[in-house]
Every structure is written in C-alpha cells, then in structure tokens.
Amino acid sequence: MYVYDPIDQRLVEERVAQFRDQTQRFLAGQLTEDDFRVLRLQNGLYIQRHAPMLRVAIPYGMLASRQLRMLAHIARKYDRGYGHFSTRQNMQFNWPKLEEVPDILADLATVQMHAIQTSGNCIRNTTTDHFAGVAADEVTNPLVWCEIIRQWSMLHPEFAFLPRKFKIAVSGALEDRAAVGVHDIGLQAVEQDGVIGFRVWVGGGMGRTPIIGKLIRPFVAWYDLLTYLQAALRVYNLHGRRDNKYKARIKILVKDLTPEVYARQVEEEWAIIKDGPNRLKQEDLDRIAGRFTWPQYDADAASAADPTAGQAAADPAFARWLRKNTHPHRVAGYASVTLSLKATGVPPGDVTDAQMDAIADLADDYSHGELRVSHEQNLILPDVRRDRLHALWEAIKPLGLATPNIGLLTNIIACPGGDFCALANAVSIPVAQAIQARFDDLDYLFEIGELDLNISGCINACGHHHVGHIGILGVDKAGEEWYQVTIGGRQHGGADDLNVVDPSRAGGAAIGRIIGPSFAREEVPNVVEKLIQTYLRLRDSEVERFVDVVTRVGIDPFKADVYNEPAKDKAGEPAHA
Structure with missing residues (x-):
C-alpha cells in the first residue's frame, strides 16, 4: 500500500475544508447551480436521477482493509447500506445527502482517501492490472508508475480544465489486463536494451465513437515518462x-489530425520539455x-505441502472455484483470489x-490487509497462501462471494443504468439480473466457457459494452427502452498480441459489431441464449x-439465428449445408 506523507495528508484535508465552505455557500x-457544478464535480459529486x-x-484499485x-461505515451512516464498485476501480455511493458530503470526505x-x-x-x-505487483508475468510493477502519474496529475493546473475527461491505464505485464487499448492514453511496459519503458497508445476510448488507441511511440524510457505524457x-x-x-x-483529435501528425506535434513539444523538471530521476523512483x-x-510457503489438488478431487464445488477464482502468483506457495460480486440476483459490482x-x-487474516478492485467490478485478495485456499473458500461462501464465475458469462460488467443515472436511456441492472437468472446453471456456464458480457445503459459506455464478447447497449426508441447487441469485442488480448507492434491492435483490443435492429427488454435473455447456441x-x-x-x-451466422434470416458466409454469399 502507498502510505501518505505529510504533504499528501495536508492536501486532502485542505480540500475537504475548501469544499465544506463551497457547499455551505451553495446551500x-x-x-448559483452553475457556479457550484464545477466545484462539486472537482470533488466527485454528481446529481443523478x-x-x-x-x-x-x-487509486489504481488498491485498498487497505482499514x-x-x-x-462500510460511510455506506451505513450516510447511504443505504451498500456501495458500488465501478469499472474505473472506484466506489460510488448513490444516496448521500448533499449537506453531508463534506462530512463523508472528512471521514x-x-x-488517506x-x-x-x-x-x-x-x-x-489512473487504472492498472488488478494483479499488479503479484502477477507472475510482470515486466515491472505498475503500482509505482501509477502513483507517480497520480502525484504528477493531481490538481495539475495545466490539465485541470481539459477539453474533456481524460483516462490513463498502465499495464506492467506481458498480458494486458488493464485494457490499455480503450483509454485516452494506454501505457504498456516493455524492456529495451536493459531499460524499462513503455509503449504509448493514444486516442482509444468507447462512448459515442468507439476507437482503439493508436501506437504513437513504441518506446519511452521510464525517466522520460512524465515529460512525454505532458507533451x-x-x-x-x-x-x-x-x-x-x-x-x-x-x-x-488524433483521428482528425491523423496519428502521424499528432505524434509529430507531440515530438516537437517533447523536444522542448524533455530535459525539464518533470524528467524522472532514480531518486524520484x-x-x-x-x-x-x-x-x-x-x-x-514455497515448501509447504499444497493440499488443493486433493481437496478439489474430493469436492467438485471447490474444484470449480479453484479453477475460476484463483490466479497464479509470482511467489511460490501463494495465489491471488477473486471474490465475485456477481452472485445471481445481485446488481453487478454492489457490496453491502x-x-x-x-x-x-x-x-x-489471509492477505496482509490488502485488497484490489478490478475493472470487472470484483474484489481481489492478492496474497493468499495456497494451503489456506480451502479455508478461505469456506469463509466466503456464507457471504455470497464464492460464485465460481470469473471469466464466465454471468460475471457481467454493468453500469448503474436508468435506475440511478440521469443520462441513461435504459436500465442495466434488471437486464443483468435476468441474464444471470437464465444462465444460473454452473454446468452450462462451464460448457460455454470464457465469455465477457457487458451492459451499458447509454452511449457513454460506462459498462464497456463495445469491448464485450457480447455487448448490450440501452437505447431510446420513441420513449421506450430497447437494447442494441454487439458481438466480437474484446478489452484485451494475451501476451502474443503485445508482441505485435500494430497501431490497430493495442493490447489485442477490438470493438464489437452490431448484429442488427435492437430488441425489447424482455427479449434480451432469449437473444443471448440464441447467440450462445450458435x-x-x-x-x-x-x-x-x-x-x-x-x-x-463473422457475425452473419449469429445474426441469421437471432433474426431467423438465411445464413451467409464471411464473404456475404449464401451458406450451404
């Protein structure tokens, strides 16, 4: 865990006092409402439905138990007894009272939050791999780099009022688990001639115009990272x-200028500031x-007997959980464990x-007092001894956290949707729950295998539907809720994808393709079922x-089965039996 120094602590405390005064003046x-809007947004406060x-x-999805x-205290005292983990590894409280928000920030x-x-x-x-620091395939630990970016960017006067919000993701491993390809800037750690650095993709994002980021520079040495980001x-x-x-x-901007022109302008700007005060030194690191x-x-731990094979053989339920919810660790004798917040009937990402x-x-008790939040809206215990995995599994079952569905269809990513968000065209949570209920059969889920299903309530794509293997988007049709379906998206690839320096394949990410006209809400589980059967x-x-x-x-066989149309092959010709 990063531990605040006195400057960090003073900064957040003074910000609380400042916002308390602003809130009291507004009340x-x-x-005016317009004056207060900018101030509250700077402190994470929205007005929802x-x-x-x-x-x-x-920050970077890292939490201490305290x-x-x-x-939990805030959820009890100021909200309705729960919180929601978002796809940016943050927590959202949906029911605070405006006049009590300064008290929440003070708590x-x-x-140190x-x-x-x-x-x-x-x-x-700044987001990163939820296994950062413990992944077996790391080139470098991205947590330190995320903290460097956090300190550099927080309240940076030059970038406090950008044209629009700006999101950075850092991946330190061979396999991209940070979805670098769909961020405004995506950084992928690489090593060149013995020096750690980063590939830099710029211009990725979802929303109204989904685009995969473009490779702007194949290598920026670690000491040049901040000056290049500044440029x-x-x-x-x-x-x-x-x-x-x-x-x-x-x-x-990158699309309109072209990546080549944008990259050249960055290089010109960088040449001016490259050796300036933001150039990192070893003592900074x-x-x-x-x-x-x-x-x-x-x-x-490394020499201790690992009993999990025998325990799995004796208990198929434990074997399933071990297979889907535990992950390799860089230290022998340890594993990382995902606590699923996707039990059937529970809004994805919600926790009481x-x-x-x-x-x-x-x-x-099990993980040195540390946790991680994934962009898939689950929690991770990063450092669990393998000989204690069965005991942990027994402990989380009564808490509703042991669903063995990580990487499977019911591990749904979903935004809060129309139940909360004033921007949403349609609800997301009831659709997610209906799909979970339809596929609430572990044998069937394991037969289907790996499948990412993401749901957004509007085109802003907070549920990352564009990069779901199956993506569902709520749309407004004559004042009614309908849902558009895409297939073939992916938020990242594996290690092989990162060895291909191709500006169209940042981290192996891909945008899904729309299969056809939208569907009424009650039809969505049936549509998903037809896609699975195909x-x-x-x-x-x-x-x-x-x-x-x-x-x-291609999408045509899936489209044909969903809409009962004649099937075609990838070339568009009629398919023959």
Missing part, C-alpha cells in the same frame, strides 16, 4: 475541441517506491456494508472461445 444561496452520487477515488472498513481523509478528480474534465483515476496532453489541451463535447475527446508497504511473505466489514477481516454449434473444440468463433466466422 445558503450564495453560489434520484439523489446525489459521490464517486470515491481508489479503508474498506471506512467505506475519508482520516484513512478522497474524491478528487473522480469527475470533471481532468485526468481521472501528449499539452497538444490535446491546445487543439482539442471545446465547442462540442461529443467531439472533445482526444480520440477525435526510489522515493515513491519507498512510500509503499510491501507484503512480507512467509518463508515456508456487512460484506465490506467481513472482507476487510478476511484481508487481514456459438456452441459452430465452435471447433471445447476450448475455442465465443469471441474467437465470431472472429473466425
């Missing part, structure tokens, strides 16, 4: 659209790394105050994934 009628929503920052207990500051830059046209929470953002800040919010994201506390692993308290206790019929083997079949055969 007293001394600030029914109530304010407060988005709490969880911080999770504070989130957060006591455990805040809500700064979780909204507004600024650099948002990239400076070009955007100077030339990004401010007259049309739908064309204000950096992806539009050491200082930040020194503010982290790192787990002290048990010396005997009681669950949070219990998970904090489990983190202390996949099972067409796959070459039990290990060929849904998304790989779509890539191989």
